[in-house]
Amino acid sequence: MSEKVNELVPVEITVDSLKKNIYEIRGKKVMLDRDLAQIYGYETKNFNRQVKNNKEKFIGDDFMFQLNEEDIDELSRCKNFTLKDGTGRGKNLKYMPYAFTEQGIYMLMTVLKGELATHQSRELVKAFKRMKDFIQTGPMLASSSELLQLSLQTSENTKDISDIKENICGR
Secondary structure, eight states, X not given: OOOXXXXXXXXXXXHHHHHHTOEEETTEEEEEHHHHHHHHTOOHHHHHHHHHTTGGGGOSTTTEEXXXXXXXXXXXXXXXXXXXXXXXXXXXXXXOOEEEOHHHHHHHHHHOOSHHHHHHHHHHHHHHHHHHHHHHHSOOOOOHHHHHHHHHHHHHHHHHHHHHHHHHHHO
């Protein structure tokens, strides 16, 4: 009797889809194991098995860490977030999810093998690069001298408005 295999279809990787799956936990921007597993076309438990089989590559919070109840509660308050449909705030989870930093995601690329994993890894790298390029070349914040100039102009405008009011009301 042959065993039926559920084939998971990997998701298309876009900057927008990545942004939806990036969370800030413990002051770090991370992606959760379930989202990464979906990207790579794995079931979450098989994805985590690959990580555990290569745990020496993920030592330290710089690469990955396991969430706790406090993390789950914080996520639930910050976004419309559920780990399991119908459970609310991730209660009754058998295992707490793992969070992967950007460095951890790059390390995943050395662990997950196969044509699909290679393709998805390339797409992740491209998407991360597009995000970083946008941040670096996107609209720049005003410099200190520009802020000073704006402040001076605002003060001058406020004085001019006051003078105009006085002239109108004084007549």
